[in-house]
Amino acid sequence: MHESLAMLPQVLIDGLTLGFVYALVALGYTMVYGVLEFINFAHSEIFMIGAFAGTEALLIMQSSGVLASLPPFVALIIALLFGMAIAGLIAVGMERIAYRPLRGAPRLVPLISAIGVSFFLQDAVRLFEGLWRNAFYLSTPVLYRQTLTFSRVDVPVKTIILVATCLAIMFGLQTFVNRTKLGRALRAVAQDQATASIMGVNVNFIVTLTFLIGGALGGAAGVLFAMQYTLIHPYVGFILGIKAFTAAVFGGIGNIAGAMVGGVVLGLVESLGSAYLGILTHGAFGAEYKDVFAFIILILVLILKPSGLLGETVLEKA
Amino acid sequence: MALLELRDLHTYYGVIHAVKGLSLTVDKGEIVTLIGSNGAGKSTTLKAISGLLKAQQGEIHLEGRRIDGLPPHVIAGYRVGHVPEGRRIFPRLTVRENLEMGAFVCPTRAETHQALERATALFPRLKERLNQKGGTLSGGEQQMLAIGRALMMNPKILLLDEPSMGLAPVLVEQIFDIIKQLNQAGTTILLVEQNAHQALQVAGRGYVIQTGSIVLADKADTLRRNEMVRRVYLGEN
Numbered sequence: 001m002h003e004s005l006a007m008l009p010q011v012l013i014d015g016l017t018l019g020f021v022y023a024l025v026a027l028g029y030t031m032v033y034g035v036l037e038f039i040n041f042a043h044s045e046i047f048m049i050g051a052f053a054g055t056e057a058l059l060i061m062q063s064s065g066v067l068a069s070l071p072p073f074v075a076l077i078i079a080l081l082f083g084m085a086i087a088g089l090i091a092v093g094m095e096r097i098a099y100r101p102l103r104g105a106p107r108l109v110p111l112i113s114a115i116g117v118s119f120f121l122q123d124a125v126r127l128f129e130g131l132w133r134n135a136f137y138l139s140t141p142v143l144y145r146q147t148l149t150f151s152r153v154d155v156p157v158k159t160i161i162l163v164a165t166c167l168a169i170m171f172g173l174q175t176f177v178n179r180t181k182l183g184r185a186l187r188a189v190a191q192d193q194a195t196a197s198i199m200g201v202n203v204n205f206i207v208t209l210t211f212l213i214g215g216a217l218g219g220a221a222g223v224l225f226a227m228q229y230t231l232i233h234p235y236v237g238f239i240l241g242i243k244a245f246t247a248a249v250f251g252g253i254g255n256i257a258g259a260m261v262g263g264v265v266l267g268l269v270e271s272l273g274s275a276y277l278g279i280l281t282h283g284a285f286g287a288e289y290k291d292v293f294a295f296i297i298l299i300l301v302l303i304l305k306p307s308g309l310l311g312e313t314v315l316e317k318a
Numbered sequence: 319m320a321l322l323e324l325r326d327l328h329t330y331y332g333v334i335h336a337v338k339g340l341s342l343t344v345d346k347g348e349i350v351t352l353i354g355s356n357g358a359g360k361s362t363t364l365k366a367i368s369g370l371l372k373a374q375q376g377e378i379h380l381e382g383r384r385i386d387g388l389p390p391h392v393i394a395g396y397r398v399g400h401v402p403e404g405r406r407i408f409p410r411l412t413v414r415e416n417l418e419m420g421a422f423v424c425p426t427r428a429e430t431h432q433a434l435e436r437a438t439a440l441f442p443r444l445k446e447r448l449n450q451k452g453g454t455l456s457g458g459e460q461q462m463l464a465i466g467r468a469l470m471m472n473p474k475i476l477l478l479d480e481p482s483m484g485l486a487p488v489l490v491e492q493i494f495d496i497i498k499q500l501n502q503a504g505t506t507i508l509l510v511e512q513n514a515h516q517a518l519q520v521a522g523r524g525y526v527i528q529t530g531s532i533v534l535a536d537k538a539d540t541l542r543r544n545e546m547v548r549r550v551y552l553g554e555n
Contacts, residue, residue, distance in 0.1 A: 167365045187408070188408050188419050192406055199419050199420055199422045201419075
């Protein structure tokens with residue numbers, strides 16, 4: 001047992017890393033759901049596109065020789081911003097083309113449209129990369145190779161950057177949503193579109209803004225994911241997206257703080273589970289079951305507390 | 319020129335032809351009431367004015383400018399304050415945030431701040447509850463918040479949809495006192511009510527609407543003495 005305790009810090013760090021990626025992606029699901037009560041199942045592809053856009057930015061800088069002369073921090077910022085911009089714009093375009101014409105249709109209809117968008121984007125990226133690079137599995141250039149050691153625990157610098165960036169983005173989002181006039185309008189639209197519109201809020205603008213922000217957050221998650229795990233492909237978003245969606249439901253879908261908490265908890269549970277399940281069951285079950293944890297959590301939440309960890313408790317009507 | 323003019327308005331609520339050729343005017347400084355029974359087309363008329371429902375036919379003019387067909391957020395920008403039926407408070411925003419939403423069209427922070435001072439002076443109860451969630455207020459407090467919120471934009475005209483609905487008689491008196499007070503301070507009001515008794519007391523003029531059309535239009539005093547109004551809307555014999 002001593003050995004298993006010794007690996008605990010590493011397991012926690014791995015879990016946190018994964019958890020913050022889940023959290024960032026979960027925010028996109030939860031924001032769109034909060035405003036439109038619609039699960040954007042193509043959001044996992046927005047994450048994937050962010051990963052490709054960030055990787056392409058780095059690869060292009062690398063092949064043109066710019067990357068070597070730039071401080072890694074600047075390259076990181078460029079890749080992040082590029083990934084966020086592309087992902088955000090594609091998310092906005094997807095809402096315009098595939099969801100807005102279906103507003104007011106039965107709920108199942110935009111859901112099916114989202115699944116269609118998802119397949120379209122996967123294959124579009126595959127086609128694009130196939131023509132452009134003759135390969136659709138890409139290796140992301142590594143910016144930070146160093147590892148810091150804190151009393152026998154190794155923490156790669158890129159992991160610290162991932163967590164710090166996620167925290168900064170989440171703080172920025174919370175400030176925007178809770179402290180600005182536009183953020184307040186976004187919350188108002190989420191609660192009552194018609195009433196927000198007679199206060200002078202352009203509901204379509206808020207919907208576009210929601211997709212832009214959610215898309216940019218998913219894109220940032222994609223870039224950070226690519227830098228962390230360095231191998232991406234057009235289907236990388238699928239399982240991760242479902243897990244992030246689980247995190248959003250776990251935290252209480254529509255709730256921004258809930259998505260953050262849900263993501264981090266899910267990452268930790270998954271990491272702890274895959275590390276210790278084998279030891280605890282004497283090898284009967286092992287790390288190969290790690291993907292199952294997300295879904296066990298999803299099922300438990302749906303049974304025990306369908307409104308999620310931080311689900312709304314405020315009365316809707318007096 | 320009338321502040322607000324509806325000319326031969328036709329509006330559908332879903333598939334129901336709810337308003338059939340309605341015309342009315344509201345002049346600056348007036349309280350005009352639109353009375354009628356449940357389902358007569360009163361709320362539909364207000365929703366058409368603020369752009370929530372389409373005017374299928376007819377015209378709506380605000381200060382001579384045609385506003386039918388514009389989206390609701392643009393009409394709100396012309397300072398049309400609408401207190402919707404059922405109050406429609408944002409339940410998970412605080413009272414302060416609800417009020418600030420009412421000032422969404424105000425371009426400056428200073429204007430919003432001033433409006434907040436005005437609204438809380440009018441409704442001291444709201445001032446005590448600024449940091450409470452809107453959904454936790456009582457029915458009467460929510461009605462005050464809904465009116466306060468619509469006043470935040472400093473409206474040219476205030477559209478009030480059944481402000482007395484579901485309130486205890488004491489609160490109804492209070493709300494109508496405030497409506498009178500607002501009007502004396504210069505706010506133009508179009509008041510939709512089922513409570514014809516109270517509405518005809520505060521209003522200067524009134525329209526009676528039946529199944530989507532105006533059947534009577536006159537001074538409020540005259541309407542109060544009208545045989546049909548007394549029988550149908552005031553419950554007298």
